[in-house]
Amino acid sequence: MEKIIEKLKDEARRSWRGPKGEDRAKDLEKYLRIKLEEYSSALDTSQEEILERWEELRSYSAINYYQEANQPKLDSDKVKVFETKTDILMWAAGKKFSCPKCSGHSNNPIKCDRPNCDWKAHGLFKTLGEGIYVFSKAEMAGQDIFAPVESVSAK
Ligand SMILES: [Zn+2]
Secondary structure (H helix, E strand, O other), rough: OOHHHHHHHHHHHOOOOOOOHHHHHHHHHHHHHHHHHHHHHHHHOOHHHHHHHHHOOOOOHHHHHOOOOOOOOOOOOOOOEEEEEHHHHHOOOOOOEEOOOOEEEEOOOOEEOOOOOOOOOOOOOOOOOOEEEEOOOOOOOOEEEEEEEOOOOOO
C-alpha cells in the first residue's frame, strides 16, 4: 500500500513544478489516509484492498480522481452498503420508496413515478436530505436514492 501511495504522490508532484507540486503531493497523501481509514471501517475491508480497487477503477489523473465527489463520506447512518450493484437491485425490487417532494410512494427509487411528480434523486436538489445513499463495494460507487418506505415513519 505504501508503494502505491508513494507512486500517487509522485504523480501529484510531477503535475506542477516547484513547491506547488510538493503541496499537491502532501494534500493527496493526507486525503488518502483520511479516506482509506473512513472507507476501511465503513466497508469492513482493509485499506490496502480499497486503495487497490480505486486504482483499478481510476482512469484519469490521481489529482482529479481522489476528490470528495468520487469518494463521498460513508460514515453516516444514511449509507447502506452492498457487495455488488446486483445486490442493490435485488434489495430494491418490489419495494416502495418515499418521494421527498410529493410524499408519495414511488416504485422507482431514483425517479418518482407518482402522478404529476417526476422528482429525481439525482437532480440538483437530490433527495432534500430525506433519502439514503446506497453503495456497492464491487464498483466502489454509490448513489442517492429515496428512502425505502419501511424505514420512514408512516405518512
Ligand atoms: Zn413524487
